[in-house]
Amino acid sequence: MNRKIIHCDADCFYAAIEMRDNPALRELPLAVGGRSDRRGVIATCNYLARSFGVRSAMATATAKRLCPDLRVVAPDMAKYRAASVTMRETFLKFTELIEPLSLDEAYLDVTDSPFGGGSATKIAQQIRADIVESLGITVSAGVSNTKFMAKIASDWNKPNGLCVIPPDQVDQFLLSLPVNKIHGVGKVTAAKLNQMGIHTCAELRLRTPEELQITFGKFGPRLFELAHGIDPRPVTVSRQRKSISTENTFSSDLIGIEQCLAQLESLMTNLQRRLDTLPSDAKYKNAFVKVKFSDFSTTTLERAGTTPSLVVFQQLLIDAIARKPLPVRLLGVGVRLHTALSCDGDSQLELFPESTISGLP
Numbered sequence: 001m002n003r004k005i006i007h008c009d010a011d012c013f014y015a016a017i018e019m020r021d022n023p024a025l026r027e028l029p030l031a032v033g034g035r036s037d038r039r040g041v042i043a044t045c046n047y048l049a050r051s052f053g054v055r056s057a058m059a060t061a062t063a064k065r066l067c068p069d070l071r072v073v074a075p076d077m078a079k080y081r082a083a084s085v086t087m088r089e090t091f092l093k094f095t096e097l098i099e100p101l102s103l104d105e106a107y108l109d110v111t112d113s114p115f116g117g118g119s120a121t122k123i124a125q126q127i128r129a130d131i132v133e134s135l136g137i138t139v140s141a142g143v144s145n146t147k148f149m150a151k152i153a154s155d156w157n158k159p160n161g162l163c164v165i166p167p168d169q170v171d172q173f174l175l176s177l178p179v180n181k182i183h184g185v186g187k188v189t190a191a192k193l194n195q196m197g198i199h200t201c202a203e204l205r206l207r208t209p210e211e212l213q214i215t216f217g218k219f220g221p222r223l224f225e226l227a228h229g230i231d232p233r234p235v236t237v238s239r240q241r242k243s244i245s246t247e248n249t250f251s252s253d254l255i256g257i258e259q260c261l262a263q264l265e266s267l268m269t270n271l272q273r274r275l276d277t278l279p280s281d282a283k284y285k286n287a288f289v290k291v292k293f294s295d296f297s298t299t300t301l302e303r304a305g306t307t308p309s310l311v312v313f314q315q316l317l318i319d320a321i322a323r324k325p326l327p328v329r330l331l332g333v334g335v336r337l338h339t340a341l342s343c344d345g346d347s348q349l350e351l352f353p354e355s356t357i358s359g360l361p
């Protein structure tokens with residue numbers, strides 16, 4: 001399959017919009033997020049703030065400790081949504097095969113696009129230039145023959161970068177690629193791979209899919225394929241979504257309800273981030289929690305007709321945990337949608353669910 005895929009990802013998206021609207025912020029370490037005196041969390045920050053160690057999902061109070069001059073502004077989702085629409089309009093000039101992953105990120109299949117004289121690289125350059133002009137923010141792009149490689153490429157020269165990995169260079173590129181650059185390989189999976197003596201894709205290739213399956217479950221054979229640059233996933237224009245959820249596998253099992261409840265806030269922050277990308281008239285039906293115990297058994301519990309709130313999830317979690325007196329390896333929270341939305345979902349997050357942060361089955 002000789003596809004031409006572009007992965008576009010805006011640079012420090014929310015922060016970039018805020019800097020565009022208030023250029024004085026450009027010179028400052030800037031974060032977008034909740035206030036430190038309200039136990040807020042950083043959604044994103046500009047690259048100057050990153051040089052102090054500030055990161056997405058960090059408590060704002062921690063970020064302020066790392067960078068006392070950090071300026072924190074509240075998110076303005078309406079503005080980011082509007083910018084996202086403009087980005088989409090730009091993509092549409094080049095192809096209709098667009099798969100958004102979030103407000104600021106999308107895959108484009110330009111295999112048959114008549115633009116750029118057949119050059120995906122030229123299209124990517126043009127998209128980047130057009131978005132600077134129309135939106136006043138920069139977008140990094142990666143070009144390759146699979147979604148997997150295009151996404152790695154867009155990150156390679158961030159911010160404001162373009163990276164092209166032609167099909168005949170994929171193999172060479174992958175050989176030295178550290179395994180933690182594979183999407184879905186988080187800290188825990190990376191540590192396990194490293195313990196097995198696997199640091200690069202070249203080393204990953206020396207294992208069999210069966211061997212990897214023993215340690216990483218379904219993700220094992222997938223890791224093997226990715227290490228060979230095999231990723232047949234097409235760019236999917238739209239999908240029916242019935243639920244939105246987020247989950248986390250913990251590097252060490254949680255013991256007792258207190259430890260589990262303590263995880264709810266950050267899970268809910270992630271969930272909210274995904275809910276923010278839904279159309280504003282999306283309606284929720286049920287709230288649910290998912291618990292995977294140390295014996296790998298999974299239970300889910302949901303409640304009808306509720307809006308997702310901390311109290312609802314707390315109660316669901318207490319009831320779900322009570323089902324087995326075992327330590328907990330994974331927790332998830334989510335909502336079912338009232339009608340299946342044909343929406344621009346996070347297909348890649350579903351293929352690599354957040355549980356694969358640790359890559360465990």
Ligand code: TTP
Binds near residue numbers: 042105
């Ligand atoms: P990302 O594309 O992950 O990151 P980014 O655009 O801020 O920065 P980068 O240059 O590294 O790509 O996220 C897109 C937006 O989603 C981000 O601007 C803010 C929001 N977001 C959150 O609200 N919480 C999070 O934990 C993350 C990672 C992002």
